[in-house]
Amino acid sequence: MVAEENYFSGSEHGEYALVLDGNKEIFGAGSLAEVGAHGRVLGMTRVALFTDARLAKLPAVETAVKSLRDKGIKVTVFDGVEIEPSDRSLKAALRFAESDTFDGFVSVGGGSVMDTCKAVSLYASYPPADFLDYVNKPLGKALPAPGPLKPHIACPTTFGTSSECTNVAIFNFLELGTKAGISNRAIKPTLGIIDPNALKTLPSQVVASNGMDVFSHAVESYTARPFTSRPVAEDPTARPVIQGSNPFSDMNCLEAIRLIGQNLVRAVQDPDDIAAREKLSFSGLLGGIGFRTAGCNLPHGMSYAVAGLVRDYHAKGWPDDHPLVPHGFAVIVNSPSVFRYMGSTCPERYTEAARALGMSRLAADQDAGDYLAGGVIELMKEVGAPNGLTALGYTAADLDALTEKGWPQRRVIDNAAKAITKDELRRMFEGALSYW
Structure with a gap:
């Protein structure tokens, strides 16, 4: 590895401190079946579960839903997440989140699903004056979250985006023909559950x-x-x-x-x-x-x-x-x-x-x-x-x-x-x- 003195003997005018956000992820084959137990500890009683239409028919979603319901948690599934989500699909997911009094979120899917859930949690908790307010500059204002969000358990079924352990959400802004990002410490999932068994069918x-x-x-x-x-x-x-x-x-x-x-x-x-x-x-x-x-x-x-x-x-x-x-x-x-x-x-x-x-x-x-x-x-x-x-x-x-x-x-x-x-x-x- 490159010598660490490259960091710690830098310019006296440069940044001197590093923020290390805590990790809270569970990794292991079979761990998806634990989502209900962790949801209950987090205080979830009424969950919005986000996924996409194809995944909704596969075992991973069935496992997560069963685990949650076995712990007495009511689950409502939204399977309308688009692959490579857009502002259009994000707004549809937001309408779903606002349709009931959910006290927690679970995402089961790839980066598209997890990013959608992360963004929805932010927008539903603290609706902005303008849709772009939370979006990174220069497209938006990159406003911070005004407070804590409801708990979110992210359960990846892929391994590329690592969205379960990041504080970034990406979506395609259709009108501008480019992708937009939200970087906000508040949207990092409360817990990530990484079950390698989900990759078997990829x-x-x-x-x-x-x-x-x-x-x-x-x-x-x-x-x-x-x-x-x-x-x-x-x-x-x-x-x-x-x-x-x-x-x-x-x-x-x-x-x-x-x-x-x-x-x-x-x-x-x-x-x-x-x-x-x-x-x-x-x-x-x-x-x-x-x-x-x-x-x-x-x-x-x-x-x-x-x-x-x-x-x-x-x-x-x-x-x-x-x-x-x-x-x-x-x-x-x-x-x-x-x-x-x-x-x-x-x-x-x-x-x-x-x-x-x-x-x-x-x-x-x-x-x-x-x-x-x-x-x-x-x-x-x-x-x-x-x-x-x-x-x-x-x-x-x-x-x-x-x-x-x-x-x-x-x-x-x-x-x-x-x-x-x-x-x-x-x-x-x-x-x-x-x-x-």
């Missing part, structure tokens, strides 16, 4: 996309600007959710990368390799803990434009009723280009990430960013990830539009190890058109 391409998301989360957090490079907070009680790379996140991110390198190809190529999928589930938890504190940077900022401007791409393993770029693929198509462009900002970290992935030692005359990019491209090939933006239906004619939609994502763009210009962002999109 299609191979969903596993691939999830793994690419975890991997890029981890590398982006590990190579983000150090938290000590930020100005000292004017209000020490209101430090930002995203703080930059730090020694706590570093440990989690490197282990997440290592687990992806050892298990992703196995899990994609052999759906019956349950041991590999269990380790991937744990990698998602570690990656989430890492980026919750450090934050992602450029590949994720670019991904919101890639997903928001999709025209006709349909991914195998996802519903085919509308065009959709799965989040992990929307991210990873940008990652090699970003690594090549940004490798010189912290070459020792790009080299360390490559080693964690399982690559051999960097040659003396190699560029660290290009070195890691090469390993990622090989991994993309092995798991069937799209070959850059062109595989998603984009061409060079779309570069300006992608740049315009990506540039406002300041929450993550500004978390890169160095400040970039709009033209540099366009060059990174250009470098992501294709890789092989």
Whole structure:
């Protein structure tokens, strides 16, 4: 790992303190059946359970509902969450939450479901004057929650987004053609229950996309600007959710990368390799803990434009009723280009990430960013990830539009190890058109 003195001997004018939000997650095969017991301890008596239409018919939701009802908790299910949720589906979920006197929330699903539930909990508890008030700047005002939220137990059925342990929710803002984010400490679920058994039925391409998301989360957090490079907070009680790379996140991110390198190809190529999928589930938890504190940077900022401007791409393993770029693929198509462009900002970290992935030692005359990019491209090939933006239906004619939609994502763009210009962002999109 990179020496910790890089943080603690920084500029005397930089941030000197790191906020470590507590973890409260349960991990283990079979743990989903415990949701009722934990709900009762949290005081839940009338629960709104969020999921999507496909998951509502699968065993995970049945297990959660039975567990809650066995403990005397009344459950009402909302299964209208959209995959890659939009402001439209978020508002529909909010209307449901406001239709009854719920005293707790449970989400069973992937990042779309958990993010929807997190946002709904905030909006239903403290309705804003304007819908964008809680949304990150510059799209919204990024207002903090006025107080505590009702308890929320998040139960992931995927492993890519790690939404069960983060204080971020993402949705597609249809009118603007881009994704919007809410970063708010209050929306972190009260408890995450991560049951690896939920991954047994995931299609191979969903596993691939999830793994690419975890991997890029981890590398982006590990190579983000150090938290000590930020100005000292004017209000020490209101430090930002995203703080930059730090020694706590570093440990989690490197282990997440290592687990992806050892298990992703196995899990994609052999759906019956349950041991590999269990380790991937744990990698998602570690990656989430890492980026919750450090934050992602450029590949994720670019991904919101890639997903928001999709025209006709349909991914195998996802519903085919509308065009959709799965989040992990929307991210990873940008990652090699970003690594090549940004490798010189912290070459020792790009080299360390490559080693964690399982690559051999960097040659003396190699560029660290290009070195890691090469390993990622090989991994993309092995798991069937799209070959850059062109595989998603984009061409060079779309570069300006992608740049315009990506540039406002300041929450993550500004978390890169160095400040970039709009033209540099366009060059990174250009470098992501294709890789092989």
